[in-house]
Amino acid sequence: MSRASRRPRLVDVAEHAAVSLATASRALAGRAGVSAEVADRIRQIARELGYVANPYARTLAGGATSTVGLIVHQVDDPYFAEIAAGVIQLAAEQGLLVQICQSGRDPDYELHQLRHLIAQRVGIVLISGSGYDDPRMESAARAELAAFQDHGGRAAAIGRHALGVDAVLPDNEAGGHALAQHLMDLGHRRIAVAAGSAGLTTVADRLAGVSAAVRQRGRSPVDLAVVHSAFTRDGGRAAAERILNEHPETTAIIALNDVMAMGVLSTLRSRRVPVPARMSVVGFDDVSVAADLAPSLTTIRLPMTEMGRTALTLALKPRTTRPRRRPTGHLLVVRDSTGPAPTS
Amino acid sequence: MSRASRRPRLVDVAEHAAVSLATASRALAGRAGVSAEVADRIRQIARELGYVANPYARTLAGGATSTVGLIVHQVDDPYFAEIAAGVIQLAAEQGLLVQICQSGRDPDYELHQLRHLIAQRVGIVLISGSGYDDPRMESAARAELAAFQDHGGRAAAIGRHALGVDAVLPDNEAGGHALAQHLMDLGHRRIAVAAGSAGLTTVADRLAGVSAAVRQRGRSPVDLAVVHSAFTRDGGRAAAERILNEHPETTAIIALNDVMAMGVLSTLRSRRVPVPARMSVVGFDDVSVAADLAPSLTTIRLPMTEMGRTALTLALKPRTTRPRRRPTGHLLVVRDSTGPAPTS
DNA sequence: CTAGGGTACGTAAGCGCTTACGTAAGCGCT
DNA sequence: AGCGCTTACGTAAGCGCTTACGTACCCTAG
Numbered sequence: 001m002s003r004a005s006r007r008p009r010l011v012d013v014a015e016h017a018a019v020s021l022a023t024a025s026r027a028l029a030g031r032a033g034v035s036a037e038v039a040d041r042i043r044q045i046a047r048e049l050g051y052v053a054n055p056y057a058r059t060l061a062g063g064a065t066s067t068v069g070l071i072v073h074q075v076d077d078p079y080f081a082e083i084a085a086g087v088i089q090l091a092a093e094q095g096l097l098v099q100i101c102q103s104g105r106d107p108d109y110e111l112h113q114l115r116h117l118i119a120q121r122v123g124i125v126l127i128s129g130s131g132y133d134d135p136r137m138e139s140a141a142r143a144e145l146a147a148f149q150d151h152g153g154r155a156a157a158i159g160r161h162a163l164g165v166d167a168v169l170p171d172n173e174a175g176g177h178a179l180a181q182h183l184m185d186l187g188h189r190r191i192a193v194a195a196g197s198a199g200l201t202t203v204a205d206r207l208a209g210v211s212a213a214v215r216q217r218g219r220s221p222v223d224l225a226v227v228h229s230a231f232t233r234d235g236g237r238a239a240a241e242r243i244l245n246e247h248p249e250t251t252a253i254i255a256l257n258d259v260m261a262m263g264v265l266s267t268l269r270s271r272r273v274p275v276p277a278r279m280s281v282v283g284f285d286d287v288s289v290a291a292d293l294a295p296s297l298t299t300i301r302l303p304m305t306e307m308g309r310t311a312l313t314l315a316l317k318p319r320t321t322r323p324r325r326r327p328t329g330h331l332l333v334v335r336d337s338t339g340p341a342p343t344s
Numbered sequence: 345m346s347r348a349s350r351r352p353r354l355v356d357v358a359e360h361a362a363v364s365l366a367t368a369s370r371a372l373a374g375r376a377g378v379s380a381e382v383a384d385r386i387r388q389i390a391r392e393l394g395y396v397a398n399p400y401a402r403t404l405a406g407g408a409t410s411t412v413g414l415i416v417h418q419v420d421d422p423y424f425a426e427i428a429a430g431v432i433q434l435a436a437e438q439g440l441l442v443q444i445c446q447s448g449r450d451p452d453y454e455l456h457q458l459r460h461l462i463a464q465r466v467g468i469v470l471i472s473g474s475g476y477d478d479p480r481m482e483s484a485a486r487a488e489l490a491a492f493q494d495h496g497g498r499a500a501a502i503g504r505h506a507l508g509v510d511a512v513l514p515d516n517e518a519g520g521h522a523l524a525q526h527l528m529d530l531g532h533r534r535i536a537v538a539a540g541s542a543g544l545t546t547v548a549d550r551l552a553g554v555s556a557a558v559r560q561r562g563r564s565p566v567d568l569a570v571v572h573s574a575f576t577r578d579g580g581r582a583a584a585e586r587i588l589n590e591h592p593e594t595t596a597i598i599a600l601n602d603v604m605a606m607g608v609l610s611t612l613r614s615r616r617v618p619v620p621a622r623m624s625v626v627g628f629d630d631v632s633v634a635a636d637l638a639p640s641l642t643t644i645r646l647p648m649t650e651m652g653r654t655a656l657t658l659a660l661k662p663r664t665t666r667p668r669r670r671p672t673g674h675l676l677v678v679r680d681s682t683g684p685a686p687t688s
Numbered sequence: 689c690t691a692g693g694g695t696a697c698g699t700a701a702g703c704g705c706t707t708a709c710g711t712a713a714g715c716g717c718t
Numbered sequence: 719a720g721c722g723c724t725t726a727c728g729t730a731a732g733c734g735c736t737t738a739c740g741t742a743c744c745c746t747a748g
Contacts, residue, residue, distance in 0.1 A: 029736085692745105
């Protein structure tokens, strides 16, 4: 290996400016104790030299850690991809770097990743994905995050509320309610839900909204069948199979997220069930491809990219005594996958 | 803030094991100079204490940097999301963390991100996205990577070959050739290409394959119209508009990637052009949603996730004098978006 | 004119690790 | 027995920063 000149260090800047290390450090950090003109000169020289602080030295010496750890289930799931895009965007604007981990939807592995991230001394942890109904499932992660914050770390959650940290939370219940309402308005009376794994709060909340809407419909009762499966495309396929087999009279399927809806549509296509003529389908999230599916998907729009940005914003603000909660808006987007209930 | 006990440090491990810092360090790094039994004892104690080396201290002291920087255009573009998923997967298996950056398809910003990553002292840089025809566009990045490697950094590229580093490269030309061949076999003689920005090697290569296939068809000549636009869904929409307006006799559109194809399909849908009855459409990449589009997309399959893994694998191997090139397989996947040319 | 206090800067002590070098013990060889 | 070599370990010098503390200096008030 050749050895081109090494990167400039802080001493180089200090020497050029004829000041001490401490002064140079203070000037570049923008801290008090340096006269304005000296600080300007130092910054100028640093720029000319192309000086960039070594983050390892900086962090080791007790400075701020400038990296944010982001945990998602799967980056190539469009829901998480959009969240990640938002986080990365804002991080770049702030000069932060983001370390990304996939939990693969496995709570144990997720905990492992969380520990790993903290062990790697990231300054901020952002965790997305659904929480678990059973509080014991969350308690380990919760404890880990609490200890992390006690050591000065900052954390925020996206779409989960039981972690004891700031969170940005969509109103899953209202969204579920709106979907069911939309279908009932179209005359559907036999509705099936392709739900994600039982035990997930996201599933429970969205489902609760659906049930509530159905229950409010006192007269002309509605049949509601719930089939649990994985929150993935294949999960959606499996759920649709079961719905077609076990609840053949169903006229509308509520998939609890868009990725499942894609699986549902796929199964309906291969089973030659016309959508929406014979079966209406709705999703949840409005991932960007939802509009391009066959047929385009009626769904609840969540501002994923913005959610990612908001979560980082929360984590960047000084911590409050009680965890903050930022609600996100949501919107029913009606497209071509829903239509009037077939008159059998 | 409470101060729960600090994380264990190497001295703690050393003390418990009654050895020196140096010995503990060697044992945990698996380096020579420690007897097997002592090394085992040290590792055992480290495990019990839950010791995890501080990566900042380790790196500062000259140890290996264990973080890989990944540059993509946009994480929520499915092509890049799948690459990222592969990189993150393998990195996790290897105990590495990945820092991810978005270049937003802007060569200047990409260079900025590259510099930032290197300034942050990542150990490995992986760069994806298309290269540029004009070698001067790549030269700055190339120089940056060369200097980086001279300082012991490792780098690999995904889908770009002019960077002077190891690369995993799909055969874009053969893919383009296969697509054109497929359409000509179906009887299409007026083909339009919805190409990404001119100046991108990926575009040029795929286009070259298309042209070659058309040229080889000596008898029964084929009209080929090329429309350049952005490598995005909106770019696909715009290209399709122009094709419909300026080349109304077109019977098949080759979108040079799937994301553009999504835009093309979207435009055809709103313009009520039946696919494939009136117009065949093909894409390139086979992103996971390609099968769920309306209609499902005929395309060239590239193993994106595997490409991500391969790139990291290359970077992890000791460097060779000449940059290595790993070809990737590709496969024509025929679905419902292509059909026989309409007999006008 | 001097005590007290603020400001601007320098000195030096780490942060937690890796590693070059030093040393003592054990080995085989002449 | 004495030599040199290897092996196993310890000592200590950094890596490039931040920051507590120390020291000039200047300004104001008494």
